[in-house]
Amino acid sequence: MKAHSTIYFDTFIEVAEDTKAVRGTRPPSKDKKTVAEMQYELLADSPYKYTSDDIFFQVYAERNNLAKPAYKQAQEAFFSKGQPCFRASPLTKTYGFGVHSDSEGRVALVGMETEAYQKYLADTAVKKVKAMKSGK
Numbered sequence: 001m002k003a004h005s006t007i008y009f010d011t012f013i014e015v016a017e018d019t020k021a022v023r024g025t026r027p028p029s030k031d032k033k034t035v036a037e038m039q040y041e042l043l044a045d046s047p048y049k050y051t052s053d054d055i056f057f058q059v060y061a062e063r064n065n066l067a068k069p070a071y072k073q074a075q076e077a078f079f080s081k082g083q084p085c086f087r088a089s090p091l092t093k094t095y096g097f098g099v100h101s102d103s104e105g106r107v108a109l110v111g112m113e114t115e116a117y118q119k120y121l122a123d124t125a126v127k128k129v130k131a132m133k134s135g136k
Contacts, residue, residue: 006085008101016131021096024111036090047108092131
C-alpha cells in the first residue's frame with residue numbers, strides 16, 4: 001500500500017490570495033472543536049514539534065475518537081489515500097496564517113502581520129507556495 005504524505009521541506013505556505021484576514025487570528029471556539037481550532041491548538045502550542053502528517057492524523061484521530069492502540073493501523077489506512085495539505089487548511093485560507101516547514105518537515109504557524117512572515121517571503125532559500133483560494 002502506497003503511503004501519501006502532506007509534508008513539505010524548507011517551504012513557506014502563504015495565506016490565500018482571497019483571504020479576508022488582515023492578521024493571524026485564533027479560530028473561534030465552538031461546542032465541538034473545528035478542524036481549524038484543533039490544528040491551531042497543536043501548532044500554536046508547539047511550533048516545529050510536529051510534521052503536517054502528525055497534525056492531520058492527530059486531528060483525524062481526535063475527531064473519530066480513535067484509541068491509541070488503533071493508531072498504527074488507522075494511520076496506514078489514513079495515508080493510503082492522498083490527504084489535503086496546509087494549502088487547503090482554514091488556517092491559511094481564512095484565519096491569516098502562513099505555515100513554515102523547516103528542513104525536517106516540522107511546521108509552525110506564522111501570522112501574516114508579523115516580521116517573520118515578511119522574512120519568509122523574502123528568503124530565497126525557502127520555497128513559496130500559496131494557500132488555495134476559498135472561492136472559484
